[in-house]
Amino acid sequence: MSDAAERTYDVVVLGAGSTGENVADIVVRGGLSAVVVEPELVGGECSYWACMPSKALLRGTEVLAEARAVPGAAAAVTGEQDVAATLARRDSFTSNWDDASQVEWLDSAGIDLLRGTGRLDGERTVVVTDDEGGTVRLTARHAVAVCTGSMAAVPPIDGLADVDPWGPREATSAKEAPARLLVLGGGYVGCEMATAWQALGSQVTVLQRGERLLPALEPQAGKAVGSALRDAGVDVRLGAEVSAARRDGTEVVLTTADGAEFRGDEVLVAIGRKARTSEIGAETVGLEPGEYLSVDSTLRVAGMSWLYGVGDVNGRRQLTHMGKYQARQAGAAIVARARGEEVDTAAWSPFVDTADAVATPSVVFTSPQVASVGRTAAQAEEAGLPHRVVEYPIGSIAGAALFADGYTGTAIAVVDTEREVLLGVTFVGPAVAELLHAATIAVVGEVPIGRLWHAVPAYPTISEIWLRLLETYRG
Structure with missing residues (x-):
């Protein structure tokens, strides 16, 4: 890094995804200085590997189904979906995995960017290391906001980590449809990606450990989505507990507890997520690496006056719109406290708890x-x-x-x-x-x-x- 080895800001934000961007924007608009630290792409998971590319993959299938359900319009549908064009459109929504426009926005908003991996190093301190080993030590006058998000979890199934499985990132960024795709998990991601890739040319098999898809939702939802997936040609297996995985040549082979084998060219693991806190220096401030951050209604970490955990990293509601919502709450609290104002957490709690706990909106973009x-x-x-x-x-x-x-x-x-x-x-x-x-x-x-x-x-x-x-x- 060519910059000075030490810098001070009012607020240091770890992670330049949509949550981190919004925290920084709120505090800068409140009159504070802010820097965001990001080792990958500015814009984060939603922009490049989640919400945007996944919905772009699904939209063409949805439009075709709608047109075919309307006589007159259906007559105009004379061919199948152009897979290459669909993938190209997906790429356009990710800006071909180029974050130049997002960096430009940060600059226009008066937010500094530091490329590299940030780790806490005691109270109000973050050490950033770039790809070449250079370091910058950041000190926060008022707050450090951890917005590092979450990452796909891989269950401890014998051999699974060794078969080079897809996670959601690989599923949304693949350059072509695998001939056969095994999907481990029947939640939001598993059902959406099964819908997308079956329509784009893969033969998809979904292996769901439980007895229904989308188990967190009303039973009618999983039943309807399961029926639609089967009608589309997906092999949906419920009560399928995968016990082992291996490579047989180029094939992935999954074995279930009852001895059945399922073969594919790729396997997508979509069984949930885990906190991205293992490498952030949590232990330097008395926190447990790898655990979700416990926060109050202002998103301040329990027992800390200066540390905030915002978005997926606190495990409350792992959705982009909820990360942005929490960012607005955290940003407002940081600004108020920096001004010496009292923040009545008891007054905030009913509203935040309502949104985060009992009134969170979500959409599964299946058919x-x-x-x-x-x-x-x-x-x-x-x-x-x-x-x-x-x-x-x-x-x-x-x-x-x-x-x-x-x-x-x-x-x-x-x-x-x-x-x-x-x-x-x-x-x-x-x-x-x-x-x-x-x-x-x-x-x-x-x-x-x-x-x-x-x-x-x-x-x-x-x-x-x-x-x-x-x-x-x-x-």
């Missing part, structure tokens, strides 16, 4: 889509909340019938029967992602059912599902 927010029926039961579950077939709505012939989908509302507010909402069906924010507002705002009755949906749109859910609830 059909699954859009959900709040508690499932099982979670309401576990929490001991008095509730009633209301379901309605979305396909019976005029707007859905216009959207696609044979539209199939389900809306599920979990209603608190004492307070008569929504605890959670799930939509399963084509294009339901765009229904989600209305549900998020209703759940977060705890809008009474009696009040929602007067939020009249436009006709003929799929949003009429709200009226039908309320009618069903009222009986």
